[in-house]
Amino acid sequence: MNGSFPRALLPGLAAIVLGVLFLALLLTFESQWSVGALLAGGAAVVFIASRAGLLSRAATSFDTHEPVMAGATILALLVLAAWFAEDHFPLLMLSTVLLMVTSCLGLTVQFGFAGMVNFAGAAFFGLGAYTAAVLVRYTHLPHLLSLPAGGLAAGILGSVLIWPMLRTKGHYSAVVTIAFAILFKTFLEVNDTLGGAQGMKIRNIVVFGWKPNQDIEIGSLELSHYLIYFLAALALAAVAFVFCRRLERSWIGLSMDAVRIDETAAACFGLDVRRWKIVAFTWGNVLAGMAGALYALMVGYVAPNNFTFGDSLILVSIVLLGGIGNVWGVMVAAALMILLPEKLQAIQEYRFLLYAVLVMLILLFRPQGLLPRPLRRYLPGGAGR
Amino acid sequence: MSGSLLKVAGVTRRFGGLTALDGLDLDVGAGEILGLIGPNGSGKTTFFNVITGVFPPNAGSIHFGGHDITGFAPPAIYRAGIARTFQRSRLCLELSVLDNILIGNQLRLTRGFIFNLLRRRRFADQYRAFRAEAVDLLATFDPPLARRIEEPVAGMPMILRRRIEICRALISRPRLLLLDEPSAGMTHDETRHLMDDILEVRRRLGGELAIIIIEHEMGVIERITDRCAVLNFGQKICEGSYRAVAADPLVQQAYLGVE
Structure with a gap:
């Protein structure tokens, strides 16, 4: 240099x-x-x-x-x-994008590294969100703890779902996740304790004696309360990014790749295929769950309609569009997929139709995504070459 | 040969109504090279799959190094010291040459989360050590290929893929190597070079490595094996030196062809 x-x-x-x-x-x-x-x-x-x-x-x-x-x-x-410090909407959008990035980094570990397609991403996101909502509403735990609790809940429920998934292979294990995504939403809709189809509000969040859901006044400046959530979402996404990157550039990432590409060959070289699938699935869900918990606190409201099978499909499309397994690609794709429909009202109605067309076009003409995943480099900056 | 390394007794494997292996007995001593021959569908590859645990046997027992490994899962059998190559090369094409070889090194890779994610200095040290080892091993087969270790395997010709596959199997320093038709998809000269390289590496490892090789090229079998076994319809019909086996009328009828 x-x-x-x-x-x-x-x-x-x-x-x-x-x-x-x-x-x-x-x-x-x-x-x-x-x-x-x-x-x-x-x-x-x-x-x-x-x-x-x-x-x-x-x-x-x-x-x-x-x-x-x-x-x-x-x-x-x-x-x-x-x-945008004084505007609610742009900050809310940016924070949402960052939370989607975190969830999609979770999917990247599952799908991009270990090859497990998860069509229940939004369900695990929602699980984190509902966990946070219930904790804030019904318990006296410090509200900040609802973030790790959301991740933990998603990780634990995911490790229950993993058992039927391990007994099936390839597409069939994807079907198990679809069933779970639909089951999750239906369960929320009929459960009155959790607010049923209307969902529930989360009020009066307090972190260290301070209320993050009220706007911040500094002299004549009135900052949007979403600014705090933007910073939190940015921190979470950054941690998730470093986690995924280091995971990829380690023996763990190598093992997950081997399991994804050829299970039989991997097993013949001493890899415990089930173990790596469990590890990938659990950590991916933890990331989604934590993002969901932060989302719930940010919007102050959870409802089944925010965590539908369609939302899970959007998460999978983001990973496909960005380039399967590419951590930078996820960011670009998440920004495009979340912001464009919000800004182009003309396409909002036809959002899912367009997503479907987009996914088909990607799979046909650029199956490696916008930013294809490069070869693994264990040490950054070309050291060790 | 004092005591056998691999002892297979009465191994049977069925797929539905088909008996692919039928009461097979086979011994391999430490450092021995055994050729496994027989017509297509005679159960040679199934035999490898049964030994490595891909398909557990329906009956019979498998002992390796004095331990019963019957019914073990593939990872446990690999840890015991048996490595293999596949008939149709099964490398991870989108990964680099180095990645592919290191996949074979599972026994020695530290797999904990703390080590891999947080102790990056120590990880880098381990990485450099194993990388140097992989380069060394690959260089005995093909020095130019050892300089291309960061390149993807996709697009490399079959001879290079075979070399990479054999390095992947050897880097764990197994006691028994199973080679499933290493000459498939290669020319005579390429096969000859590959075999010479394998024998050279084996010499460097102290000659203790035993090999079972499935091969249709009789020239290869004649040149490198100490002993041969012939399979037909899942049964061993003959065993002995290549010369003796090739002269056996049963073998000629089943495999080499008679007038």
């Missing part, structure tokens, strides 16, 4: 700045025409950059200087949040 600013960083930093700028404009624009024009402009920029070879240079920056790029991404998101 010679103490000077490494030029290899530039394409990556430019990509981050442009990406965040795109997010800022997308969240600011109101009229459908300007949103449409922004999307067209964004697509054109990506297309031209990829033709000019700039995209692959950006990818190289991310590959060789990952810690710097991750830090720059966090910084850029913080700037973005500061820009």
Whole structure:
């Protein structure tokens, strides 16, 4: 590096700045025409950059200087949040995206690494959310504890579901998860203690004597209370990211890959296939459950309709779109899949139709996703080569 | 040969109405190279699958190094010291050469979460040590391939894949190596080189490694095996030196073909 600013960083930093700028404009624009024009402009920029070879240079920056790029991404998101500090809606959207990123990182461990398709992602997300809601409403536990409790509940229920899944193979184990997703929502709808179809409100959240669901007044400045949740969601997503990255770049990630690609061969080389599947499934659900718990506290409200089978499909589509097993791809895909329908009211009604078409197009023309997963590198920054 | 390393007695394996292995007895001594021959469908690959625990036997017993391993699951059998290659190469194509070889090193990889996620320095040390070992092993087969260890296996020709597969099996330092038709998909010369390399590595490991090889290339069998067993319809019809086996009228009728 010679103490000077490494030029290899530039394409990556430019990509981050442009990406965040795109997010800022997308969240600011109101009229459908300007949103449409922004999307067209964004697509054109990506297309031209990829033709000019700039995209692959950006990818190289991310590959060789990952810690710097991750830090720059966090910084850029913080700037973005500061820009929107007084507006509820953009912060709520950004926080939701980050929580979806965390859930999808969980799916990445399950599906991308160990090869277990989970069509109940939203159910485990919802399980975390309901756990948090029940704890806040009915117990005197410190409210902050509902976050790990949500993760724990999802992990534990997941480890019950894993038994029928291990007895089946491939598509059949995916069917087990579909059944669970539908069962979960139906159970919530008929359970009156949990509020039935109406769901329940969570009020008066207190963390260390301080109420995060009230707006913050500093002098004449009135900051949105979502700012706190944005920071919490960002921290959670960052932890999940580091967790997934280190997992991938370790013997655990290698073992999960081996199990995904060829179970029989893996078993013949001493891998305990069941053990790695249980490990992957449990940790993936813990991530989804924690994200769900934070979501419940943020919106102050849980209802069965927020955690449907359709929502699980969206999570799976995000992983497919981003590139199965690619932790950076998940972020890009989550932002697109969550924000576009919110901003383009024209497509909101047809959201699921469009998702379905999108998934089919990906599987047909780019099965490796927007950002294909690169070969494993155990040590960052090219050390050990 | 003082006592046998692998002792298979009366092993039977059925698939529905088909008896793929029928009361098979077979012994392999430490450091011995045994050729397993027989027509297609005679139960050779099933025999490997039964030994490695992929299909447990319906009857009979398998002892390895004096321990009963009958009915053990594949990971336990691998830990006991038996490694194999597959008839149709079963590498992880989207992973790198290094990843594929290290998958065979499960016995020595530290698998705890704390070590893998939080002790990254110590992980890096272990990684460098095993990587160097994999490069060394691969270099005995193919020095140019050892320099391409970070590349994906997909797109590599069959001869390279076979070498990688054999390294994956050898890096765990097994006591018994099962080779399932290593010449499949390769030319005569390539097969010859591969066999020479295997014998060379075996010499370096002290000659203690026993090998069972399934092969249709009689030249390979004649050159490298100490002893041969012939299967037909799941039964052993003959056993002895290649010369004796090849001269046996039953074998000629079943396999080599008669006028």
